[in-house]
Amino acid sequence: MGVLLEVKDLVTRFYTQEGIVYAVNGVSYTLNEGETLGIVGESGSGKSVHALSMLGLIPMPPGKIENGEVIFQGRDLLKLSKDEMRLVRGAEIAMIFQDPMTSLNPVLTIGTQLTEGLKLHLGMNQAQAERRAAELLDMVGIPDARKRLNNYPHQFSGGMRQRVMIAIGLSCNPKLLIADEPTTALDVTIQAQILELVKRLRDELKMAMIWITHDLGVVAGIADTIQVMYAGQIMERGPIKAVFESPRSAYTLGLLNSLPRVDAEGGGGRLTQIEGSPPDMRIKPVGDPFAPRNPLYRTERCFTETPPLHQVADSVPGHMVAAWYDLPALRKQHEMEKMKHGN
Amino acid sequence: MEIKTATSTQETSQQREVILRVRGLKKYFPITSGIIVQRQVGAVKAVDSVDFDVYKGETLGLVGESGCGKSTTGRTVLQLYRPTAGSVQFEGEELTTLRGDELRRIRRRMQIIFQDPFASLNPRMTVGNIVSEPLVIHNVMNKKERKEYVEELLVKVGLNPFYINRYPHEFSGGQRQRIGIARALALNPSFIVADEPISALDVSIQAQVVNLLEDLQKELNLTYLFIAHDLSMVRHICDRVAVMYLGKIVELGPTNLVYDNPLHPYTQSLLSAVPVPDPSVEETRQRIILRGDVPSPANPPKGCNFNTRCPVAMDYCYHEPDPELVEIEPGHFVACHRVT
Numbered sequence A: 001m002g003v004l005l006e007v008k009d010l011v012t013r014f015y016t017q018e019g020i021v022y023a024v025n026g027v028s029y030t031l032n033e034g035e036t037l038g039i040v041g042e043s044g045s046g047k048s049v050h051a052l053s054m055l056g057l058i059p060m061p062p063g064k065i066e067n068g069e070v071i072f073q074g075r076d077l078l079k080l081s082k083d084e085m086r087l088v089r090g091a092e093i094a095m096i097f098q099d100p101m102t103s104l105n106p107v108l109t110i111g112t113q114l115t116e117g118l119k120l121h122l123g124m125n126q127a128q129a130e131r132r133a134a135e136l137l138d139m140v141g142i143p144d145a146r147k148r149l150n151n152y153p154h155q156f157s158g159g160m161r162q163r164v165m166i167a168i169g170l171s172c173n174p175k176l177l178i179a180d181e182p183t184t185a186l187d188v189t190i191q192a193q194i195l196e197l198v199k200r201l202r203d204e205l206k207m208a209m210i211w212i213t214h215d216l217g218v219v220a221g222i223a224d225t226i227q228v229m230y231a232g233q234i235m236e237r238g239p240i241k242a243v244f245e246s247p248r249s250a251y252t253l254g255l256l257n258s259l260p261r262v263d264a265e266g267g268g269g270r271l272t273q274i275e276g277s278p279p280d281m282r283i284k285p286v287g288d289p290f291a292p293r294n295p296l297y298r299t300e301r302c303f304t305e306t307p308p309l310h311q312v313a314d315s316v317p318g319h320m321v322a323a324w325y326d327l328p329a330l331r332k333q334h335e336m337e338k339m340k341h342g343n
Numbered sequence B: 001m002e003i004k005t006a007t008s009t010q011e012t013s014q015q016r017e018v019i020l021r022v023r024g025l026k027k028y029f030p031i032t033s034g035i036i037v038q039r040q041v042g043a044v045k046a047v048d049s050v051d052f053d054v055y056k057g058e059t060l061g062l063v064g065e066s067g068c069g070k071s072t073t074g075r076t077v078l079q080l081y082r083p084t085a086g087s088v089q090f091e092g093e094e095l096t097t098l099r100g101d102e103l104r105r106i107r108r109r110m111q112i113i114f115q116d117p118f119a120s121l122n123p124r125m126t127v128g129n130i131v132s133e134p135l136v137i138h139n140v141m142n143k144k145e146r147k148e149y150v151e152e153l154l155v156k157v158g159l160n161p162f163y164i165n166r167y168p169h170e171f172s173g174g175q176r177q178r179i180g181i182a183r184a185l186a187l188n189p190s191f192i193v194a195d196e197p198i199s200a201l202d203v204s205i206q207a208q209v210v211n212l213l214e215d216l217q218k219e220l221n222l223t224y225l226f227i228a229h230d231l232s233m234v235r236h237i238c239d240r241v242a243v244m245y246l247g248k249i250v251e252l253g254p255t256n257l258v259y260d261n262p263l264h265p266y267t268q269s270l271l272s273a274v275p276v277p278d279p280s281v282e283e284t285r286q287r288i289i290l291r292g293d294v295p296s297p298a299n300p301p302k303g304c305n306f307n308t309r310c311p312v313a314m315d316y317c318y319h320e321p322d323p324e325l326v327e328i329e330p331g332h333f334v335a336c337h338r339v340t
């Protein structure tokens, strides 16, 4: 598997009236062909801005990409002209968003919106494009596809609109699909339908995916690699099982510990909570951004020096963490102390 | 072993006091048409005959897909919407016939916490005024007493009383939800409807608010109707759970019993759809994927309400009337012809 995408030291800021918003603060990673990367993190951690930056979709001003390269199939996307970028989006890279209503045009039929890209990117004529559009709707599980081409977005339910977005996204056989919280607004039953559909299509079309969500359960089911973001930085990333089984960032551990599970008996006392609140992104991060909320494992150094994202010595290749402390060692130490004190 | 514990909770709950008894509750919203003369042409059957009890000190969960009538049930119980039909008895008193002052008196004992901590607080009021407003409306305490009491409430929900003169926009989502909780507690209620109280919060903040709600419940002996779509959190926080579909309760029982042994096909697929934060479990998990969407509550299907999506529907499910909620084992109720 070759490298499909390489993000190098991406920095994006917003210059607003209330000051500078430090949205993305040096994000670097690679994505292989056919790989699914799940990105998690709380609201405001820079997940969307990082993806929008790659695709040239940041409103400028107030936004500004201060630094970085986004190498996709040998080309730096950040250096492309608007027109070149438009050809990449929609054809080689597709993107679907949380709210399909805002990305679908309410006054155009579903058919028109589907055939547009097919004609522009694949050079089909009207009849070919219509036939293909019906096939695509059928592929994403919309019954009566041919008739539904004449419908407008408001005639579809939320789940069906998201299917249409997926159909549009996949219409030109993209190499990469970026999905930003596409199921967050949907019910779990409809989310399950969409996830099933996307997994099947991904395997059929052999495309890579970046799946952005705040739901660790969704990531556990869909991703090969997980990447945990906080305050515009990557705190931890790695093969999905390695990270869930032995998290190395106190933030990842905190998130995992705070979640109740549908498959485990309830009523077992208090949830383990993360103290404090998410960081104010108008303050330039110094040191480890999670340090203020990490009383158990932080060191003096965490407040002053930003830890680099580095390979974890005693884990599988690709398991990386940005932390000064050694989490498993500290956890073991805490366990021992607890036992010594007799509880 | 799990079943034994669940049954024993049920046995104890049978001896427990019923704080809220809901019977045959209906709330229909009229659909009107016509420009000059509005004629009623139909009805959205948002809540369509539900029966349930809530025991004193427990948390009853209300779950189901959006639009199935959870919020409407909560609001109709509190008489924020007047029911189309049915009875709501709270602490022994029938609410549906109460009016004016009588209703206001009883409302002090029943409060609601809303989903959206951004929309539910008046942006032009200080935290102090927001939290003390119910006290002012019900004319409780003098100004000085109120201020001291509000400070006490802020401490109780984990906010610095120093914040009393600040405005909602100066707070994060989790803090705003704490303000909403403090306000709900002001009149010392015994029963709280929490309508998706954590859905709008960050994952790292949800556990804080849930822990707070649980601590307050113990300390103040509160009873909760906890409306949510996060089925994992419901399992954690609720003693019993009611599953709604298209305005009706299709399954109700002790939480662990319903989660470990769901009997209604809708509950089964709903639970199987919830992702588990564990890749090894997800790898082998069997899902029941439902087809299609929830039908419109203005036009529910003939026969069983769930027959358009039910993976195990039989012929008779399309002809027989919608199944009634029946007690299958002590405290465990199901509405499905195949089970009953």
Ligand SMILES: Nc1ncnc2c1ncn2[C@@H]1O[C@H](COP(=O)(O)OP(=O)(O)OP(=O)(O)O)[C@@H](O)[C@H]1O
Binding pocket: A014, A016, A021, A022, A023, A024, A041, A042, A043, A044, A045, A046, A047, A048, A049, A050, A059, A062, A063, A214, A281
């Ligand atoms: N157009 C904009 N102008 C100013 N600030 C912005 C703009 N867009 C995003 N931001 C800020 O950038 C930061 C990162 O935002 P981003 O949308 O990437 O978060 P996210 O991780 O996607 O969060 P969520 O889970 O809520 O979608 C936030 O502090 C946000 O307020």
Ligand SMILES: Nc1ncnc2c1ncn2[C@@H]1O[C@H](COP(=O)(O)OP(=O)(O)O)[C@@H](O)[C@H]1O
Binding pocket: B029, B044, B045, B046, B047, B064, B065, B066, B067, B068, B069, B070, B071, B072, B073, B297
């Ligand atoms: N004030 C209202 N007027 C008309 N219809 C309403 C009103 N409130 C809710 N409904 C309808 O009643 C049904 C149940 O809604 P709701 O109780 O809000 O569901 P839930 O809380 O389970 O998502 C939905 O079809 C909704 O559109």
Ligand code: SF4
Binding pocket: B265, B266, B304, B305, B306, B307, B310, B311, B312, B313, B314, B317, B323, B335, B336, B337, B338, B339
């Ligand atoms: S009654 Fe029939 S259609 Fe309804 S839930 Fe039971 S099996 Fe399914």
Ligand SMILES: [Mg+2]
Binding pocket: A047, A048, A049, A180
């Ligand atoms: Mg986002």
Ligand SMILES: [Mg+2]
Binding pocket: B070, B071, B072
């Ligand atoms: Mg609701």
